[in-house]
Amino acid sequence: MSGGNGRPGDVFSFHIPGNVVFGDGTVDRLPGIVRELGANYPLVLIGRTLCKTGVLRSVRGILDSSGISHGVYDQIYPEPYVESVGAAADLARAGGHDLMIGIGGGSTMDFTKAAAVMAPGGLNILDLVGRDRIPRKGLPTIMIPTTSGSGSEVSPVAIFTFSDEKVKKGIVSPLITPDAAIVDPELTHGLPPKVTADTGMDALIHAVESFLSINANPLSETLSLAAVAHIAGSLESAVKNGRDAGARRMMSMGSLMAGMAFAMAGTAAVHALAYPLGGEFHIPHGTANTVMFRHVMEFNLEGNSVKFARLARSMSDETKNMPDTDAARFSIDWMIDLARNIGVVTRLRDLGIPESAISGMAEAASGETRLLSNNPRSMDKKQIEEIYRKAW
Ligand SMILES: [Fe+2]
Incomplete structure (x- = not known):
């Protein structure tokens, strides 16, 4: 049987979201996925640039037409600083949100992963930097990528900028792998x-x-x-x-x-x-x-x-x-x-x-x-x- 002398890739584990939905128009399935995850009051997270386009309006319309009331946090900037996550986590905790939906590119999805972990409270985000430093799962997350790049919708990684150190670092743990991903290529059509x-x-x-x-x-x-x-x-x-x-x-x-x-x-x-x-x-x-x-x-x-x-x-x-x-x-x-x-x-x-x-x-x-x-x-x-x- 297997010994300890194999190549690194001989033994592996594979964490991906429990539900990956792919195809044109599949963003319409969002309400069903929110309910499958047992949530009633999601917080939608979106970047400053994207919230000015029709994407936010259309996602909100989809949630509204299924009777899912929700909040919106739209203060996410590209290549976000790690300190900026706290405000979204506080909003989710104060508002009683029970799920986060990240819509955007890698920066927004990474931000959403970290905000979901921080939302229940009791953690310092700087303690989470590195591999497997997260002690427990946070709020469930659904990712909706609007670029074809980061792969963050299925990855256990969230990358942030650190103002003091002039470098980027990752929070890496299967506990931040999203619970669901909706990959709808139509959402990328307007990308410059x-x-x-x-x-x-x-x-x-x-x-x-x-x-x-x-x-x-x-x-x-x-x-x-x-x-x-x-x-x-x-x-x-x-x-x-x-x-x-x-x-x-x-x-x-x-x-x-x-x-x-x-x-x-x-x-x-x-x-x-x-x-x-x-x-x-x-x-x-x-x-x-x-x-x-x-x-x-x-x-x-x-x-x-x-x-x-x-x-x-x-x-x-x-x-x-x-x-x-x-x-x-x-x-x-x-x-x-x-x-x-x-x-x-x-x-x-x-x-x-x-x-x-x-x-x-x-x-x-x-x-x-x-x-x-x-x-x-x-x-x-x-x-x-x-x-x-x-x-x-
Ligand atoms: Fe990359």
Whole structure:
């Protein structure tokens, strides 16, 4: 029987929401899911930008027409500070809300996960940062993503900015995995091209990093490769024509699969090196990942060309008859070409970050051990600094 000497991915557990609903128009099913979870008085959480669009009005209409009274908290800003969660948790506690519905991109869904844990009271959010630090479940949550990127609707991760430390850090626990997710691709149709491109690159990088993670397993690898194929076949179309319903469906599915894959296998050094860019310079998450991608991947290539070649074969038919080493290189070039075609910056200097910031960023990134420990090749601070210099 199994001993203790296997690869990291030989033993795994897989927490995902108990109900994942996918398809155009499925946001209509929200009232039924609220009731399935035994709730009567949900709090809807939404970001400042999105609450000005028709999405909030339409979700409120769906709840109202089923007689579900509810509250709204709309003070969520992109890449939120960890301290900002308290006000939403207090509102839920004071109002007697018994469920939270997070509508938006990764920032809003992550915020909702943390607010739901804090709502019953008695916890300090700073004690929850890291892996498995949450002592009990909070209010149940339903996530409704409006981007195809973060995978937060199915993941056990909530990322926040910390004003003192200029880095981003995660709260990670199966106790914040949402109870239900409604992935309705129609909600992404109005997303501007720039946000579609940025969040789409994030989803693609989730798929690639989870596939290469040393904690990958046969189930996560299957989801990662399927995610790569879905996103590779649709991201450019979704950016160029946001109303392309087929492309939007493919992106929603790819992002969902990538989220499930990294819920098991994690993300790795691209995310670790990208976080200081977000924490200190407020670079959008997908762009931060994209500028670090090429040079982290070139570092990871050593000893891993067979896996890179499998990625390449999910990206493009052109690689069918290529030797593995050529296909492996192709996978990196192909992703950089895609990023350029959809207008995502691929070099650090083009983001206005001074070269003098590199040693500080290397210091911060080397502390992201939760992510670096998944990377297929270990890297020390000196190597991290070299990668930043190449990326600059
Ligand atoms: Fe990400």
